[in-house]
Amino acid sequence: MSDPAQHEGLDVDALRRNVSDVSGGAAGGEQAKAFERNSSDARAPELNAFARQIAEQFSNHSQSPSLLIGQFRLLEILILTATGLAVGLFAAPDAMFPHLLHVGLTLFGAVLAMLFLQVADTYQIPLLRAPRRAAPRVLAAWLAAFALQQLVAQLIDARLPLPSLGTWFGFGCVLLVTVRYLLAFGIRNWSRNGIMERRAVIVGGGQPAKDLARALEQQPDNDIRICGIFDDRGSARSPEVVAGYPKLGTFGELVEFARLARIDMLIIALPATAEQRILQLVKKLWVLPVDIRLAAHAHRLRFRPRAYSHVGAVPMLDIFDKPLRDWDSVAKRIFDVTFSALMLVVFWPVMIGCVIAVKATSKGPALFVQKRHGFNNEVIDVLKFRSMYTELADPTAKLAVTRKDPRVTPVGRFLRKSSLDELPQLFNVLRGELSLVGPRPHAVQAQTGNRKYVDVAESYFARHRVKPGVTGWAQINGLRGELDSDDKIRARTAYDLDYIENWSLWLDLKILALTPIRLFNTENAY
Numbered sequence: 001m002s003d004p005a006q007h008e009g010l011d012v013d014a015l016r017r018n019v020s021d022v023s024g025g026a027a028g029g030e031q032a033k034a035f036e037r038n039s040s041d042a043r044a045p046e047l048n049a050f051a052r053q054i055a056e057q058f059s060n061h062s063q064s065p066s067l068l069i070g071q072f073r074l075l076e077i078l079i080l081t082a083t084g085l086a087v088g089l090f091a092a093p094d095a096m097f098p099h100l101l102h103v104g105l106t107l108f109g110a111v112l113a114m115l116f117l118q119v120a121d122t123y124q125i126p127l128l129r130a131p132r133r134a135a136p137r138v139l140a141a142w143l144a145a146f147a148l149q150q151l152v153a154q155l156i157d158a159r160l161p162l163p164s165l166g167t168w169f170g171f172g173c174v175l176l177v178t179v180r181y182l183l184a185f186g187i188r189n190w191s192r193n194g195i196m197e198r199r200a201v202i203v204g205g206g207q208p209a210k211d212l213a214r215a216l217e218q219q220p221d222n223d224i225r226i227c228g229i230f231d232d233r234g235s236a237r238s239p240e241v242v243a244g245y246p247k248l249g250t251f252g253e254l255v256e257f258a259r260l261a262r263i264d265m266l267i268i269a270l271p272a273t274a275e276q277r278i279l280q281l282v283k284k285l286w287v288l289p290v291d292i293r294l295a296a297h298a299h300r301l302r303f304r305p306r307a308y309s310h311v312g313a314v315p316m317l318d319i320f321d322k323p324l325r326d327w328d329s330v331a332k333r334i335f336d337v338t339f340s341a342l343m344l345v346v347f348w349p350v351m352i353g354c355v356i357a358v359k360a361t362s363k364g365p366a367l368f369v370q371k372r373h374g375f376n377n378e379v380i381d382v383l384k385f386r387s388m389y390t391e392l393a394d395p396t397a398k399l400a401v402t403r404k405d406p407r408v409t410p411v412g413r414f415l416r417k418s419s420l421d422e423l424p425q426l427f428n429v430l431r432g433e434l435s436l437v438g439p440r441p442h443a444v445q446a447q448t449g450n451r452k453y454v455d456v457a458e459s460y461f462a463r464h465r466v467k468p469g470v471t472g473w474a475q476i477n478g479l480r481g482e483l484d485s486d487d488k489i490r491a492r493t494a495y496d497l498d499y500i501e502n503w504s505l506w507l508d509l510k511i512l513a514l515t516p517i518r519l520f521n522t523e524n525a526y
Helices: 012-023 030-037 049-057 065-091 100-119 125-129 131-155 162-193 206-217 251-260 275-285 327-361 410-418 425-430 460-465 486-501 505-518
Strands: 198-203 224-230 245-249 265-268 291-295 308-311 314-320 367-373 379-385 435-437 469-471
Touching: 049 224, 049 245, 049 251, 065 100, 065 125, 065 162, 065 327, 100 131, 125 131, 125 162, 131 162, 198 206, 198 251, 206 224, 206 314, 224 251, 245 251, 251 275, 265 275, 275 291, 327 379, 327 410, 327 425, 327 435, 327 505, 379 425, 425 469, 435 505, 460 486, 469 505
Parallel strands: 198 224, 198 265, 224 245, 265 291, 435 469
Antiparallel strands: 291 314, 308 314, 367 379
């Protein structure tokens, strides 16, 4: 049987491969070079004043609903565990402590309660908004978990006195219901203030955009905030206001708007038969750290159910997913803070030695601050030990450092070869501007010859879909040092994009472990 996507003129997997061929395979491929020659209009036009004003209204961070629900699960586990331990301590201290078996049983009961609450669907946003309606399910789930926990306690003969058990169960009922009332109040408040929402832009106008907006508005407890509509067509074919939402600009302006407004999702409201137009759109938009979806609510031909994601009941075809979303970002942040703190503890004598060496051998500060591109193309201040003579330093990095560069001090040459000049970036990691592992950040004005890196590799800015790193996949694969040719820029970009698409904590650990070994190769480091 043929793939139904072929009948509609759209093969989503082929579309992803097409974009990836232009990006990840850009290290010398003829297709990539041809696309880059024809992408002189890749420069995003300046955002119009009205769209910029709208974007500034959404410049604050929003809270992911799935991340909020995960945090609430942990809170309920902690509440039930703490309540059970407190009751046991005051009611039967001899039986409770220091007997760790009772501690384990209490935690077991709290985790069971969370699992039963999950099975009862009490962590869905509609029920979290309506605690009175959810209360019977919550109490039933807690009763089932409590009964099963007591059955296990009976089997291993580790029961608490009955009054203590009744007190724990009663307090558990009261606290579970109370915290859900408090959460419901918080959700309503956060929704009004735009804190808990997914910000979306509709790409494409006219009747398809109107139908999509109306379908999203009809979803109960919808967490999607439509921030506006972008379309290249004139007002004759695409009205300035669609379903009450303004048309904010063209597709070219959308990239800057999405960055400023911290957009979470781009929904393409074009027919699946317009494959070439969708492909051209995705080539422009995939550099953003957002979900890219194709609205499928109006398609007559249906794919298999697992081919869709949904916003409420509105089906979407997934084209690209935001990398490092929700709990992945939390796990990576914990990884960064933990290992960077450990590295600071280990390397602080080395860092003090570097400061003394830099200060003793040349005039000027020990640290050098440089403007570089960070996550979502934002500009950040990256710290390094100064390796150049102060009067010859080039904060813009327009002129790359070359072999035997006279601007570099003797101490600076050693620091650069050994990468010790990068150690202050551990403080950037703790501040949340960098990750330990990720695409290396480049100076804002960095270029090779007379061309900026984005002029060489059109997919260059897609590296900024995640936080840049102190070390990265490209660096341990031999791509350190000067970027003095088009092929080096394309190769490094390809490795960075490969890292983003295949990220895992194990990959970060591998890169971190291999970095000291790869530093012995100083061929391109000067």
